[in-house]
Amino acid sequence: MEHSILIKILLMLMMAIVAIALFRRAGLPAILAYLITGVISGPSVFNWFTQQQIHSVAELGVVLLMFSLGLEFSLPRLWAMRRTVFGLGSAQVFVTAVLTMCISMLLGLNLSESIVVGSAIALSSTAIVLKLLNERGWLRRRHGELSVSVLLFQDLAVVPLLILMPLLASDGEMLSWHQILLAMGEGVLAFIALMAVGKWALPKVFDEVARSRSNELFVLSTLVVALVTGALTQWLGLSMALGAFIAGMLLGESQYKRQLEADIRPFRDLLMGLFFISIGMLLDFSLVITFWWQVLLLVVAVIIAKALIVFGLLRAAKESFRTSVATAISLAQVGEFSFVVLALAVNYQLLEITVSTKLVMVAVLSMAVAPWLVRHSVDIARRLHGVKSVKQGGHETIPIPEQSSDLVLILGYGRVGQTIARFMKTEAIPYLVLDRDPTRVSEARRAGEPVYFGDVAKRAILKQAQIKQAKLIVLTFTSSHVLDEVLPLCRQLAPEAKILVRTRDDEGMEALEEAGASQVIPETLEGSLMLVSQVLYQCGVPLTRILKRLEYERRNHYQYLHGFFSGEETDFTLELLHAVALPKGAQVVGQPLSAIPWDKLRVELRAVRRSGAEVESPELDWLIRPGDILIILGKPRRIEKAEHYLLQG
Numbered sequence: 240m241e242h243s244i245l246i247k248i249l250l251m252l253m254m255a256i257v258a259i260a261l262f263r264r265a266g267l268p269a270i271l272a273y274l275i276t277g278v279i280s281g282p283s284v285f286n287w288f289t290q291q292q293i294h295s296v297a298e299l300g301v302v303l304l305m306f307s308l309g310l311e312f313s314l315p316r317l318w319a320m321r322r323t324v325f326g327l328g329s330a331q332v333f334v335t336a337v338l339t340m341c342i343s344m345l346l347g348l349n350l351s352e353s354i355v356v357g358s359a360i361a362l363s364s365t366a367i368v369l370k371l372l373n374e375r376g377w378l379r380r381r382h383g384e385l386s387v388s389v390l391l392f393q394d395l396a397v398v399p400l401l402i403l404m405p406l407l408a409s410d411g412e413m414l415s416w417h418q419i420l421l422a423m424g425e426g427v428l429a430f431i432a433l434m435a436v437g438k439w440a441l442p443k444v445f446d447e448v449a450r451s452r453s454n455e456l457f458v459l460s461t462l463v464v465a466l467v468t469g470a471l472t473q474w475l476g477l478s479m480a481l482g483a484f485i486a487g488m489l490l491g492e493s494q495y496k497r498q499l500e501a502d503i504r505p506f507r508d509l510l511m512g513l514f515f516i517s518i519g520m521l522l523d524f525s526l527v528i529t530f531w532w533q534v535l536l537l538v539v540a541v542i543i544a545k546a547l548i549v550f551g552l553l554r555a556a557k558e559s560f561r562t563s564v565a566t567a568i569s570l571a572q573v574g575e576f577s578f579v580v581l582a583l584a585v586n587y588q589l590l591e592i593t594v595s596t597k598l599v600m601v602a603v604l605s606m607a608v609a610p611w612l613v614r615h616s617v618d619i620a621r622r623l624h625g626v627k628s629v630k631q632g633g634h635e636t637i638p639i640p641e642q643s644s645d646l647v648l649i650l651g652y653g654r655v656g657q658t659i660a661r662f663m664k665t666e667a668i669p670y671l672v673l674d675r676d677p678t679r680v681s682e683a684r685r686a687g688e689p690v691y692f693g694d695v696a697k698r699a700i701l702k703q704a705q706i707k708q709a710k711l712i713v714l715t716f717t718s719s720h721v722l723d724e725v726l727p728l729c730r731q732l733a734p735e736a737k738i739l740v741r742t743r744d745d746e747g748m749e750a751l752e753e754a755g756a757s758q759v760i761p762e763t764l765e766g767s768l769m770l771v772s773q774v775l776y777q778c779g780v781p782l783t784r785i786l787k788r789l790e791y792e793r794r795n796h797y798q799y800l801h802g803f804f805s806g807e808e809t810d811f812t813l814e815l816l817h818a819v820a821l822p823k824g825a826q827v828v829g830q831p832l833s834a835i836p837w838d839k840l841r842v843e844l845r846a847v848r849r850s851g852a853e854v855e856s857p858e859l860d861w862l863i864r865p866g867d868i869l870i871i872l873g874k875p876r877r878i879e880k881a882e883h884y885l886l887q888g
Contacts, residue, residue, distance in 0.1 A: 255272065821866070
């Protein structure tokens with residue numbers, strides 16, 4: 240029997256590995272891969288595990304999930320964002336939950352079931368949304384900040400739900416406000432008591448554990464603390480998950496937070512995976528097939544309804560149309576903590592299998608489309624907004640006064656734009672800044688800075704900023720699609736002005752120069768030059784020689800810095816350096832360098848290495864010998880063709 244269970248677990252984990260690899264390749268969240276694995280392993284297909292085994296795994300997974308949430312929960316961060324977290328966040332959860340509850344009761348569910356359904360639908364996916372916002376560089380944008388605020392409150396809202404679950408299970412039909420308030424009061428008292436004891440006891444425990452310098456003891460102590468706290472809350476009539484959350488929150492405020500996160504991650508990831516697999520096992524596939532059209536309608540209805548609720552709340556708060564749309568789309572899916580709510584509801588027998596299956600499928604499908612929706616949220620917002628550009632989000636574009644003809648126009652007022660502006664101010668050089676962030680513009684104008692609100696991709700805004708009078712235009716943002724729009728427009732409106740463009744690396748420098756850039760400043764190359772200058776200075780190279788070398792590199796458009804040897808995570812749209820070793824039988828051995836059709840191969844010879852010595856830019860009459868190493872520069876495919884030619888002809 241034991242061998243049979245081990246084999247089943249092994250097969251299940253192998254399926255999970257394959258599913259995760261396929262889903263990652265398709266750009267879908269790993270959570271969905273775990274759920275599919277659970278469906279295949281569960282009663283719908285192979286039926287490898289009993290219901291009791293499934294529920295045990297699910298409960299342990301919930302405990303670790305809530306412990307991880309507690310670790311990541313920061314009270315200072317919550318307090319800093321309190322206005323949007325407790326304002327917008329609470330409004331979104333309350334309106335969505337109440338509306339869903341009312342609809343559920345109209346459809347025939349009782350009050351307890353309706354509360355569970357409303358709570359599950361009100362939550363969005365913190366993991367998916369934060370990951371995608373971070374990938375796109377949108378966490379600092381207004382819609383990113385608003386999304387994070389709502390997600391923070393949603394995570395916090397899970398805690399009272401954990402307190403309510405046992406109460407809903409005990410007397411769901413006769414539920415009263417008195418019972419709810421009593422349960423919440425008990426939960427708050429338990430929370431305060433555990434926080435007080437934990438604040439005193441846990442630091443002492445972990446100080447002793449840390450002195451032992453044993454990683455094994457540290458990990459074991461962490462797991463024991465999470466499980467013991469969970470057992471205490473369960474003994475008090477509350478859920479284990481609440482205790483695990485409190486333990487995580489206490490340890491998250493300690494000096495051991497980073498070590499705890501690193502040590503617990505392997506266990507957390509494994510048990511979280513098993514938790515989502517157990518959720519998949521709860522699905523009755525025959526019901527999915529029977530009610531597939533209802534599920535699809537519910538998915539569409541949930542996404543549209545959640546988006547409209549967030550959009551309406553943001554517009555009521557006088558946020559811009561684009562920001563409201565982008566935030567609403569980003570939060571339209573159902574989240575991973577909805578599975579926690581549903582798993583507990585199933586454990587407490589609050590939901591029928593038909594209802595829980597439909598809700599799980601709604602969550603799965605909404606999370607499947609979430610990556611596409613979040614990635615395209617800004618584009619969708621822009622399209623819906625149409626051609627309106629002068630008025631955005633209730634902020635009128637401020638009338639810009641007449642400027643001198645000696646003006647520096649800075650487009651974008653992020654960290655780079657603000658740094659440039661400070662230096663302009665110090666040197667008394669007249670400058671003007673355009674930026675699309677209304678909050679940043681308001682703050683800067685209150686500080687007396689010449690910063691104005693406007694979309695720099697709009698011709699009318701640039702004309703209003705007297706772009707024709709600017710002697711220098713600085714584009715401080717690195718977003719490629721914005722540069723593609725703004726740079727040609729700036730060159731068209733100000734043909735005589737110098738235009739400086741900031742980019743992250745040397746990719747597309749020539750294209751930017753062709754589009755009108757007078758000079759392109761790649762951050763990675765400039766950063767390399769600054770680091771090199773410090774290295775040379777520490778090695779005793781005279782400062783005048785270092786400055787000459789830096790000026791030479793800039794004057795020659797960083798030619799010496801273009802290209803690098805590739806690694807596992809190389810961006811293969813860039814040019815790479817590649818060393819080609821020529822054995823005795825290579826095609827070009829015995830020929831001069833001039834005999835090789837470099838232009839046809841579309842690669843550049845940077846150096847030749849012979850007998851340990853390297854010769855940069857050798858003469859074309861250089862005769863190639865066996866053992867020579869040619870260092871060539873080019874894009875990956877061109878390098879492959881060039882290497883094939885050098886070796887085989």
